[in-house]
Amino acid sequence: MVAGAPAAGQQSPRRKLVVGNWKMNGDGASNAALLAALKAAPGGEAEVSVCVPAPYLHDVSKALHGSSIHWGAQDCSSHESGAFTGEVSAAMLAEFGCCHVIVGHSERRAMHGESDRLVAEKAAAALAHGLVPIVCVGETLAERDGGKTEAVVGRQLGAAVDLLAKRIDGIVVAYEPVWAIGTGKTASPAEAQSVHAFLRKLLADAGAASRTLRILYGGSVKADNATQLFAEADIDGGLIGGASLKAADFIAICQAAG
Ligand code: 13P
Numbered sequence: 001m002v003a004g005a006p007a008a009g010q011q012s013p014r015r016k017l018v019v020g021n022w023k024m025n026g027d028g029a030s031n032a033a034l035l036a037a038l039k040a041a042p043g044g045e046a047e048v049s050v051c052v053p054a055p056y057l058h059d060v061s062k063a064l065h066g067s068s069i070h071w072g073a074q075d076c077s078s079h080e081s082g083a084f085t086g087e088v089s090a091a092m093l094a095e096f097g098c099c100h101v102i103v104g105h106s107e108r109r110a111m112h113g114e115s116d117r118l119v120a121e122k123a124a125a126a127l128a129h130g131l132v133p134i135v136c137v138g139e140t141l142a143e144r145d146g147g148k149t150e151a152v153v154g155r156q157l158g159a160a161v162d163l164l165a166k167r168i169d170g171i172v173v174a175y176e177p178v179w180a181i182g183t184g185k186t187a188s189p190a191e192a193q194s195v196h197a198f199l200r201k202l203l204a205d206a207g208a209a210s211r212t213l214r215i216l217y218g219g220s221v222k223a224d225n226a227t228q229l230f231a232e233a234d235i236d237g238g239l240i241g242g243a244s245l246k247a248a249d250f251i252a253i254c255q256a257a258g
Pocket of ligand 1: 021180181218220
Protein backbone atom coordinates (compact mmCIF):
# COMPACT_ATOMS: atom_id res chain seq x y z
CA MET A 1 0.00 0.00 0.00
CA VAL A 2 1.16 3.48 -0.82
CA ALA A 3 -0.69 6.19 1.07
CA GLY A 4 -2.84 8.46 -1.04
CA ALA A 5 -2.75 12.18 -0.33
CA PRO A 6 -5.81 13.46 1.56
CA ALA A 7 -7.96 15.66 -0.65
CA ALA A 8 -7.59 19.33 0.16
CA GLY A 9 -10.18 20.55 2.63
CA GLN A 10 -11.22 17.03 3.58
CA GLN A 11 -8.72 16.38 6.30
CA SER A 12 -10.26 15.09 9.49
CA PRO A 13 -8.40 16.02 12.66
CA ARG A 14 -8.12 12.28 13.15
CA ARG A 15 -6.77 10.19 10.29
CA LYS A 16 -8.45 6.80 10.29
CA LEU A 17 -6.29 3.90 11.53
CA VAL A 18 -6.82 0.22 10.74
CA VAL A 19 -4.71 -2.26 12.71
CA GLY A 20 -4.53 -5.98 12.08
CA ASN A 21 -4.10 -8.07 15.23
CA TRP A 22 -2.81 -11.38 13.96
CA LYS A 23 -2.95 -12.89 17.46
CA MET A 24 -1.10 -16.26 17.60
CA ASN A 25 -1.50 -17.07 13.93
CA GLY A 26 0.67 -17.35 10.87
CA ASP A 27 3.93 -18.89 9.74
CA GLY A 28 6.78 -17.70 7.56
CA ALA A 29 5.18 -18.62 4.26
CA SER A 30 1.63 -17.44 4.97
CA ASN A 31 2.90 -14.17 6.49
CA ALA A 32 5.01 -13.45 3.39
CA ALA A 33 2.03 -14.07 1.09
CA LEU A 34 -0.29 -11.89 3.21
CA LEU A 35 2.19 -9.00 3.37
CA ALA A 36 2.92 -9.19 -0.37
CA ALA A 37 -0.81 -8.87 -1.07
CA LEU A 38 -1.19 -5.94 1.34
CA LYS A 39 1.77 -4.14 -0.19
CA ALA A 40 0.39 -4.61 -3.70
CA ALA A 41 -3.03 -3.19 -2.80
CA PRO A 42 -3.77 0.41 -3.68
CA GLY A 43 -3.39 2.64 -0.63
CA GLY A 44 -6.06 4.93 0.67
CA GLU A 45 -6.13 7.76 3.15
CA ALA A 46 -6.22 5.53 6.22
CA GLU A 47 -3.12 4.61 8.18
CA VAL A 48 -2.60 0.83 8.23
CA SER A 49 -0.62 -1.32 10.65
CA VAL A 50 -0.19 -5.02 11.47
CA CYS A 51 0.55 -6.27 14.99
CA VAL A 52 2.28 -9.61 14.64
CA PRO A 53 3.70 -12.33 16.91
CA ALA A 54 7.10 -11.20 18.24
CA PRO A 55 9.15 -13.94 16.53
CA TYR A 56 8.06 -12.60 13.12
CA LEU A 57 9.01 -8.97 13.73
CA HIS A 58 12.33 -9.31 11.92
CA ASP A 59 10.76 -10.75 8.76
CA VAL A 60 7.81 -8.36 8.87
CA SER A 61 10.04 -5.31 9.29
CA LYS A 62 12.10 -6.41 6.26
CA ALA A 63 8.98 -7.12 4.18
CA LEU A 64 7.27 -3.81 4.99
CA HIS A 65 10.31 -1.56 4.95
CA GLY A 66 9.69 1.23 2.45
CA SER A 67 5.93 0.64 2.28
CA SER A 68 3.32 2.83 3.96
CA ILE A 69 2.21 -0.01 6.24
CA HIS A 70 3.35 0.16 9.85
CA TRP A 71 3.96 -2.82 12.08
CA GLY A 72 3.92 -3.57 15.75
CA ALA A 73 3.52 -6.14 18.51
CA GLN A 74 0.68 -7.50 20.62
CA ASP A 75 2.09 -6.93 24.09
CA CYS A 76 5.17 -5.62 25.90
CA SER A 77 6.59 -5.82 29.38
CA SER A 78 6.07 -3.01 31.84
CA HIS A 79 9.72 -3.49 32.88
CA GLU A 80 12.84 -2.09 31.25
CA SER A 81 14.94 -5.28 31.39
CA GLY A 82 15.96 -8.03 33.77
CA ALA A 83 14.86 -11.41 35.05
CA PHE A 84 11.44 -11.62 33.37
CA THR A 85 11.56 -14.90 31.48
CA GLY A 86 9.42 -14.91 28.37
CA GLU A 87 8.76 -11.18 28.37
CA VAL A 88 9.62 -8.75 25.57
CA SER A 89 10.53 -5.16 26.39
CA ALA A 90 9.33 -2.02 24.63
CA ALA A 91 12.98 -1.17 23.87
CA MET A 92 13.32 -4.47 21.98
CA LEU A 93 10.19 -3.74 19.96
CA ALA A 94 11.53 -0.27 19.12
CA GLU A 95 14.72 -1.90 17.80
CA PHE A 96 12.59 -3.76 15.27
CA GLY A 97 11.03 -0.55 14.03
CA CYS A 98 7.65 -1.15 15.65
CA CYS A 99 5.23 1.75 15.50
CA HIS A 100 2.43 0.26 17.60
CA VAL A 101 2.04 -2.16 20.48
CA ILE A 102 -1.30 -3.48 21.71
CA VAL A 103 -1.62 -3.45 25.50
CA GLY A 104 -4.44 -4.76 27.67
CA HIS A 105 -6.16 -6.88 25.05
CA SER A 106 -9.09 -8.65 26.72
CA GLU A 107 -7.48 -12.02 25.98
CA ARG A 108 -4.47 -10.98 28.08
CA ARG A 109 -6.64 -9.44 30.78
CA ALA A 110 -8.69 -12.66 31.01
CA MET A 111 -6.04 -15.34 30.47
CA HIS A 112 -3.03 -13.65 32.06
CA GLY A 113 -4.76 -11.72 34.81
CA GLU A 114 -3.55 -8.33 33.62
CA SER A 115 -4.86 -5.53 35.83
CA ASP A 116 -5.83 -2.02 34.76
CA ARG A 117 -2.72 -0.71 36.54
CA LEU A 118 -0.39 -3.17 34.78
CA VAL A 119 -1.88 -2.27 31.40
CA ALA A 120 -1.28 1.42 32.16
CA GLU A 121 2.34 0.62 33.12
CA LYS A 122 2.82 -1.22 29.85
CA ALA A 123 1.48 1.81 27.99
CA ALA A 124 3.96 4.00 29.87
CA ALA A 125 6.84 1.67 28.95
CA ALA A 126 5.79 1.78 25.29
CA LEU A 127 5.59 5.58 25.26
CA ALA A 128 9.01 5.83 26.90
CA HIS A 129 10.47 4.05 23.88
CA GLY A 130 8.65 6.00 21.21
CA LEU A 131 5.98 3.39 20.52
CA VAL A 132 2.26 4.14 20.25
CA PRO A 133 0.40 1.91 22.72
CA ILE A 134 -3.03 0.75 21.60
CA VAL A 135 -4.81 0.53 24.95
CA CYS A 136 -7.71 -1.94 24.79
CA VAL A 137 -10.83 -1.65 26.90
CA GLY A 138 -14.14 -3.49 26.76
CA GLU A 139 -16.89 -5.08 28.79
CA THR A 140 -18.09 -8.68 28.98
CA LEU A 141 -21.61 -9.66 28.03
CA ALA A 142 -22.58 -9.99 31.71
CA GLU A 143 -21.26 -6.48 32.38
CA ARG A 144 -23.17 -5.06 29.40
CA ASP A 145 -26.37 -6.85 30.42
CA GLY A 146 -25.88 -5.52 33.94
CA GLY A 147 -25.70 -1.95 32.66
CA LYS A 148 -22.06 -1.64 33.66
CA THR A 149 -20.42 -0.92 30.30
CA GLU A 150 -19.48 2.69 31.04
CA ALA A 151 -18.31 1.87 34.57
CA VAL A 152 -16.05 -0.91 33.27
CA VAL A 153 -14.47 0.88 30.32
CA GLY A 154 -14.22 4.07 32.39
CA ARG A 155 -12.30 2.22 35.09
CA GLN A 156 -10.03 0.52 32.55
CA LEU A 157 -9.15 3.71 30.66
CA GLY A 158 -9.10 5.74 33.87
CA ALA A 159 -6.08 3.78 35.09
CA ALA A 160 -4.14 4.86 31.99
CA VAL A 161 -5.34 8.46 32.31
CA ASP A 162 -4.20 8.57 35.95
CA LEU A 163 -0.77 7.07 35.36
CA LEU A 164 0.08 8.73 32.06
CA ALA A 165 -1.27 12.22 32.84
CA LYS A 166 -0.13 14.50 29.97
CA ARG A 167 1.40 11.57 28.10
CA ILE A 168 -2.12 10.22 27.49
CA ASP A 169 -2.15 12.17 24.21
CA GLY A 170 0.34 9.66 22.80
CA ILE A 171 -1.92 6.63 23.00
CA VAL A 172 -4.56 5.10 20.75
CA VAL A 173 -7.61 3.61 22.49
CA ALA A 174 -9.35 0.48 21.21
CA TYR A 175 -12.88 -0.28 22.38
CA GLU A 176 -13.38 -4.02 22.01
CA PRO A 177 -16.51 -5.41 23.66
CA VAL A 178 -15.45 -8.88 24.81
CA TRP A 179 -18.74 -10.38 23.63
CA ALA A 180 -18.03 -9.24 20.06
CA ILE A 181 -14.51 -10.68 19.73
CA GLY A 182 -14.34 -13.66 17.40
CA THR A 183 -18.04 -14.34 17.87
CA GLY A 184 -19.45 -12.82 14.71
CA LYS A 185 -21.55 -10.52 16.94
CA THR A 186 -20.65 -6.92 16.25
CA ALA A 187 -21.76 -3.99 18.33
CA SER A 188 -24.16 -2.00 16.19
CA PRO A 189 -22.68 1.25 14.90
CA ALA A 190 -24.92 3.14 17.35
CA GLU A 191 -23.91 0.95 20.32
CA ALA A 192 -20.21 1.37 19.50
CA GLN A 193 -20.58 5.11 18.88
CA SER A 194 -22.21 5.58 22.25
CA VAL A 195 -19.25 3.99 24.07
CA HIS A 196 -16.72 5.84 21.91
CA ALA A 197 -18.39 9.17 22.71
CA PHE A 198 -18.29 8.28 26.41
CA LEU A 199 -14.57 7.46 26.19
CA ARG A 200 -13.81 10.67 24.29
CA LYS A 201 -15.62 12.72 26.93
CA LEU A 202 -13.72 10.92 29.68
CA LEU A 203 -10.48 11.84 27.92
CA ALA A 204 -11.60 15.44 27.41
CA ASP A 205 -12.57 15.78 31.07
CA ALA A 206 -9.09 14.53 31.98
CA GLY A 207 -7.53 17.28 29.87
CA ALA A 208 -6.42 15.02 27.02
CA ALA A 209 -6.32 16.24 23.44
CA SER A 210 -9.55 14.35 22.90
CA ARG A 211 -10.21 15.94 19.51
CA THR A 212 -7.13 14.31 18.02
CA LEU A 213 -6.91 11.10 20.05
CA ARG A 214 -8.01 8.11 18.03
CA ILE A 215 -10.48 5.54 19.35
CA LEU A 216 -10.69 2.30 17.34
CA TYR A 217 -13.50 -0.24 17.40
CA GLY A 218 -12.70 -3.96 17.49
CA GLY A 219 -14.87 -7.07 17.57
CA SER A 220 -15.98 -9.00 14.47
CA VAL A 221 -15.24 -6.13 12.08
CA LYS A 222 -15.66 -7.44 8.55
CA ALA A 223 -15.66 -5.97 5.09
CA ASP A 224 -19.45 -5.79 5.12
CA ASN A 225 -19.88 -3.89 8.41
CA ALA A 226 -16.76 -1.72 8.42
CA THR A 227 -18.17 1.13 6.35
CA GLN A 228 -21.08 1.74 8.72
CA LEU A 229 -18.93 1.48 11.83
CA PHE A 230 -16.27 3.83 10.46
CA ALA A 231 -18.93 6.36 9.48
CA GLU A 232 -19.73 7.07 13.15
CA ALA A 233 -18.42 10.37 14.44
CA ASP A 234 -16.19 8.96 17.18
CA ILE A 235 -15.01 5.74 15.52
CA ASP A 236 -11.58 6.41 14.08
CA GLY A 237 -10.86 3.02 12.59
CA GLY A 238 -10.64 -0.58 13.69
CA LEU A 239 -8.61 -3.23 15.45
CA ILE A 240 -9.17 -6.31 13.33
CA GLY A 241 -8.63 -9.91 14.39
CA GLY A 242 -9.78 -12.78 12.17
CA ALA A 243 -10.38 -10.68 9.07
CA SER A 244 -6.82 -9.31 9.19
CA LEU A 245 -5.49 -12.77 8.30
CA LYS A 246 -7.20 -12.78 4.91
CA ALA A 247 -5.66 -10.32 2.50
CA ALA A 248 -8.82 -9.55 0.52
CA ASP A 249 -10.88 -8.99 3.68
CA PHE A 250 -8.29 -6.80 5.38
CA ILE A 251 -7.74 -4.73 2.23
CA ALA A 252 -11.49 -4.20 1.91
CA ILE A 253 -11.68 -3.03 5.54
CA CYS A 254 -8.77 -0.64 4.97
CA GLN A 255 -10.54 0.73 1.92
CA ALA A 256 -13.73 1.19 3.93
CA ALA A 257 -11.71 3.47 6.20
CA GLY A 258 -10.92 5.78 3.29
P1 13P B 1 -12.09 -10.40 15.74
O1 13P B 1 -11.99 -9.33 14.67
O2 13P B 1 -11.60 -11.73 15.28
O3 13P B 1 -13.42 -10.42 16.39
O4 13P B 1 -11.03 -9.98 16.88
C1 13P B 1 -11.06 -8.69 17.38
C2 13P B 1 -9.86 -8.49 18.23
O5 13P B 1 -9.74 -9.07 19.29
C3 13P B 1 -8.82 -7.59 17.73
O6 13P B 1 -7.90 -7.28 18.71
